[in-house]
Amino acid sequence: MKIKSIFDEKEVVFSLEVFPPRADVPIENIYQTLEELKDIDPDYISVTYGAGGGVHKNRTCELSSIIKEKYKVEALAHLTCINSDQRTLNKILARLKAKNIDNVLALRGDKPVDGDPLGDYNYAYQLVEHIKQQTNFGIAAACYPEGHLETESLDQDIEYLKQKVDYGVDYLISQMFFDNSLFYKFRDKVEEKGINVPIEAGIMPVINKKQVGRIIELSDAYFPDKFQKILDKYEDNPEALRDAGIAYAVEQIVDLISSEVDGIHLYTMNNPYVARRIKEAVGSLITHINGKKVG
Ligand SMILES: NC(=O)C1=CN([C@@H]2O[C@H](COP(=O)(O)OP(=O)(O)OC[C@H]3O[C@@H](n4cnc5c(N)ncnc54)[C@H](O)[C@@H]3O)[C@@H](O)[C@H]2O)C=CC1
């Protein structure tokens, strides 16, 4: 099923993101996590591909297929292009198709940590164009409420976003952010530019200290004072930091759902406990909003 059709049906979509286990551990290691994530009843689960510029790419297809076939949850396979040539990408797309995957998140990808980009594809829009021309996958893409790290300005970034969407993107997933007002400003600007596809808000529950540096590295997201205070106050108490991180994410999501967000995409970091607590806290709001849609 194309994920686009879920957006057509529902006022607010709720999705989860996982990363594949490292290549040197059995794939079955993630089954317990998936079991628990399925119980949360997400609309779909996405699977990262070499997240953060890493090299563990080969299991995205396998894991997406398991999510769909074994757990009966719709799957979205991430695919990055900066580190691949066209032949490799075509092989991956063929494998995804053979595994009955219907949806791809078309990304440029982080610059590789070691080695140079291959150079066939430098931007996500080129991958979107290729997938659109050669296949029948539903296509999602990424967007950046605070502007992408490498962009000179948010306006310029949104120009590029418009170009990318026009090549055939069905819907967008946002980079993580910790200040909803930045997301709302971005949403207004994007609409002004004539970008009409749904935008899911990417929410990262920050539940351990190690994550913080990584998030800054990957996104350079703005940390509001009240968020910074939580990090400073509880950094040495894992349980307190976890609970505060969950509460912060819940507060963001409550506000987003009350502000007509098209969807919530939760970066679970493969932690089903945290995902479940968040879903328990906001599930009735989602049900309420979705119950309202007529026809
Ligand atoms: N591996 C994964 O699973 C995930 C990775 N990401 C990360 O998101 C980041 C970028 O990916 P995308 O958003 O797909 O890239 P993109 O190609 O849309 O944008 C990347 C950069 O290039 C600029 N740009 C875009 N089109 C341009 C053009 N025509 N001319 C000049 N500059 C242009 C953008 O403003 C931006 O700074 C990467 O860091 C990626 O890895 C995000 C989510 C998941």
Ligand SMILES: Nc1nc(=O)c2c([nH]1)NC[C@@H]1CN(c3ccc(C(=O)N[C@@H](CCC(=O)O)C(=O)O)cc3)CN21
């Ligand atoms: N620039 C960028 N690259 C991405 O891959 C990416 C984004 N942004 N934003 C949205 C999600 C969030 N992603 C993330 C975020 C954090 C980690 C991270 O902290 N990874 C740890 C290892 C986690 C573990 O194995 O437990 C790390 O140290 O890299 C990974 C992917 C993937 N996506």
